[in-house]
Amino acid sequence: MQTPVDPTATSAWKRLTELHEAMEPDLRAWFADDPQRAERFSYELADLYVDLSKNLLTDDVLSALAELAEAVDLPARRDAMYAGEHINITEDRAVLHTALRRPATDTLVVDGQDVIADVHGVLDKIYAFADRVRSGQWTGITGKPIETVVNIGIGGSDLGPVMVYEALKPYVKDGLECRFISNIDPADCAEKVKDLDPETTLFIIASKTFTTLETLTNARMARDWFLAALEERGLPTEGAIAKHFVAVSTALDKVAEFGIDPDNAFGFWNWVGGRYSVDSAVGTVLAVAIGPEHFKEFLGGFHAVDEHFATKAPAENVPMLMGLLNVWYVNFFKAASHAVLPYAQYLHRFAAYLQQLTMESNGKSVRWDGSPVTTETGEIFWGEPGTNGQHAFYQLIHQGTQLIPADFIAVANPAHPTKDGGVDVHELFLSNYLAQTAALAFGKTAEEVRAEGTPEEIVPARVFAGNRPTTSILAPALTPSVVGQLIALYEHITFTQGIVWGIDSFDQWGVELGKKLALEIAPAVQGDAAALEAQDASTRALITRYRDLRR
Numbered sequence: 001m002q003t004p005v006d007p008t009a010t011s012a013w014k015r016l017t018e019l020h021e022a023m024e025p026d027l028r029a030w031f032a033d034d035p036q037r038a039e040r041f042s043y044e045l046a047d048l049y050v051d052l053s054k055n056l057l058t059d060d061v062l063s064a065l066a067e068l069a070e071a072v073d074l075p076a077r078r079d080a081m082y083a084g085e086h087i088n089i090t091e092d093r094a095v096l097h098t099a100l101r102r103p104a105t106d107t108l109v110v111d112g113q114d115v116i117a118d119v120h121g122v123l124d125k126i127y128a129f130a131d132r133v134r135s136g137q138w139t140g141i142t143g144k145p146i147e148t149v150v151n152i153g154i155g156g157s158d159l160g161p162v163m164v165y166e167a168l169k170p171y172v173k174d175g176l177e178c179r180f181i182s183n184i185d186p187a188d189c190a191e192k193v194k195d196l197d198p199e200t201t202l203f204i205i206a207s208k209t210f211t212t213l214e215t216l217t218n219a220r221m222a223r224d225w226f227l228a229a230l231e232e233r234g235l236p237t238e239g240a241i242a243k244h245f246v247a248v249s250t251a252l253d254k255v256a257e258f259g260i261d262p263d264n265a266f267g268f269w270n271w272v273g274g275r276y277s278v279d280s281a282v283g284t285v286l287a288v289a290i291g292p293e294h295f296k297e298f299l300g301g302f303h304a305v306d307e308h309f310a311t312k313a314p315a316e317n318v319p320m321l322m323g324l325l326n327v328w329y330v331n332f333f334k335a336a337s338h339a340v341l342p343y344a345q346y347l348h349r350f351a352a353y354l355q356q357l358t359m360e361s362n363g364k365s366v367r368w369d370g371s372p373v374t375t376e377t378g379e380i381f382w383g384e385p386g387t388n389g390q391h392a393f394y395q396l397i398h399q400g401t402q403l404i405p406a407d408f409i410a411v412a413n414p415a416h417p418t419k420d421g422g423v424d425v426h427e428l429f430l431s432n433y434l435a436q437t438a439a440l441a442f443g444k445t446a447e448e449v450r451a452e453g454t455p456e457e458i459v460p461a462r463v464f465a466g467n468r469p470t471t472s473i474l475a476p477a478l479t480p481s482v483v484g485q486l487i488a489l490y491e492h493i494t495f496t497q498g499i500v501w502g503i504d505s506f507d508q509w510g511v512e513l514g515k516k517l518a519l520e521i522a523p524a525v526q527g528d529a530a531a532l533e534a535q536d537a538s539t540r541a542l543i544t545r546y547r548d549l550r551r
C-alpha cells in the first residue's frame with residue numbers, strides 16, 4: 001500500500017502558506033489591473049464554461065496549487081483509479097465509476113474481467129426493458145401499460161435518480177410519472193402509493209447491497225400495499241409480483257430471495273460506490289423515464305468530463321482546479337462550508353445529491369493507511385436554487401463573518417422561454433445570477449454607500465466587504481449530457497480533495513455504526529425490558545417517554 005503523502009510537509013504547502021499570509025484579497029484591484037483576468041481564469045469543460053476569476057486566485061496561487069497536485073501524486077492516483085487498481089483501500093476494492101460511461105468499443109480488464117463488456121451487457125438489458133415499458137409492450141397483470149414507476153431506494157440508490165429525474169423533467173415521456181420512496185418513516189411510502197393504480201404501477205427496488213433496512217422495509221410495505229390493492233379489486237395476485245416488481249442490485253441472490261425474478265434484475269458491481277452509482281443500473285428508473293437515447297447522452301456527458309480529467313495537466317484541469325481551490329479555502333481560509341447555488345429550478349435537488357457525494361466521501365479524520373489526517377478535511381456542502389436562496393440565506397454569504405465559497409450554476413437556454421410584459425423572464429433570472437457574484441466579489445464601499453445619501457449611522461450596515469469567492473458555471477441548456485457533465489465534475493472535485501488529504505473517499509464506515517445501533521435499540525423501543533435496561537440514561541428516558549405517549 002502506498003503511504004499517503006502528507007500535504008502539509010510539501011514545499012507547495014509551504015508556498016501556499018506564505019502566499020496566504022501575504023495575500024490581501026482585492027478583486028476590484030485584481031480585475032482593474034489585469035484586463036485579461038476573466039479570460040485567463042476561465043475554462044471550457046465539455047459544454048460548460050467555468051469562470052474561476054472571481055476566486056481568491058492569483059497566478060502564484062494557481063501554480064502552487066498545481067505543484068501541490070503533483071506533490072501528492074494526484075495524476076498518478078487518478079490514473080490508478082481509471083485503471084481499476086484497488087484504491088478503495090479499507091474495502092479493498094477498485095473504484096470504477098468512470099468505466100460505467102466508457103464506449104462499448106473500449107476494453108478494461110480488471111481482476112481478470114473485461115468490465116466494459118460487463119457494463120454494456122447490463123446497459124443493453126436496461127435499454128431493452130426501458131423500451132418495453134415505454135412502448136407499452138411491458139404490461140401489468142391486467143394487460144395495461146405502465147403509467148407510474150416507483151423507485152424504492154435510499155442514499156446513493158435514491159438521491160441520484162431523484163435529482164436527475166427532477167433535472168430532466170422536460171425529457172420525461174408524456175403520460176409516465178416516477179415517484180421515489182426512501183425514508184423508513186411510513187409516511188413516505190403511504191403518501192407515495194395512496195393514489196396509485198396498482199394495475200399500471202411498476203416498482204423498482206434499488207439497493208446495492210439489498211440488505212438496507214429502509215429499502216427492504218419499504219419494499220415489503222409496497223408489496224403488501226400492491227397485493228392488497230389488487231385483492232380489493234378482486235384481481236388475481238398470482239404472478240403479479242413478476243410483472244410489477246423489478247430490482248437493481250449487486251446482490252442478485254438476495255433479489256431472488258425477496259421474490260423478484262432474477263430475469264427482471266439489473267446488476268452492477270462492488271467497484272461502483274453507492275454515491276457514484278446513478279450512471280449504473282441504479283439509473284434504470286431514469287432510462288425508463290427519459291428513454292435509452294437520452295440516457296446514452298447522459299452517460300456521454302460524464303465521459304466527456306472523464307476524458308478532460310484524465311488527460312489535462314493540473315493547471316488546466318477544471319475538476320482538479322476546483323478541488324484544489326476548495327482545499328485552498330478549507331485549509332488556508334478555514335472555510336467550513338461550500339454553497340452550490342443552481343440558477344435552474346430543475347436542479348433543485350442538486351445540493352442534496354452533492355451532500356452525499358462530497359460529505360460521505362470526504363468526511364473523514366483518518367487517512368487511507370489508518371493514520372490521522374494532518375489538516376482539516378471535508379467541508380459542508382449545501383445550497384438551494386437561486387433566486388429562492390437570495391431571499392433566505394444569502395445575507396450571511398454577503399455580510400456574515402464566515403467565508404463561504406459558492407458555485408453559481410446557470411444555463412443559457414431555458415426549457416420554458418417566457419415573457420412578462422415584453423421582458424424575457426429567463427434574462428431577469430440570469431441577471432440575478434450575474435448580479436450576485438459581482439456583488440460578492442466587488443462589494444460596496446462606505447464611499448459608495450454615502451454617495452447614495454445614506455445617513456452616516458447606517459453606513460456600516462450597508463457596506464459590503466466583497467472578496468467573497470465564487471465560481472460561475474454556464475451551460476448552453478440543461479440537457480442530459482450537461483447533467484452528466486455536472487455530476488462528473490463534482491465527482492472529480494471530490495476525488496481531488498480526497499487525494500490531497502490522503503483519505504479514502506470511497507468508504508463510509510461512519511454510516512455503519514448508526515445502522516447497527518438502530519437494530520440494537522429496536523427491541524427496547526418495542527418493549528423489551530432487558531434491552532431498555534441496557535441503554536444509557538438519556539436514551540432510556542426517551543424510550544420510556546415515547547412508550548407513555550404512544551397511543
Ligand SMILES: O=P(O)(O)OC[C@H]1O[C@H](O)[C@H](O)[C@@H](O)[C@@H]1O
Nearest residue numbers: 155156157207208209212274511
Ligand atoms: O444501495 P444500498 O446498498 O441500499 O445502500 C444505500 C446507502 O446505504 C448507506 O447509507 C451508505 O452509506 C450509502 O453510501 C448507500 O448509498
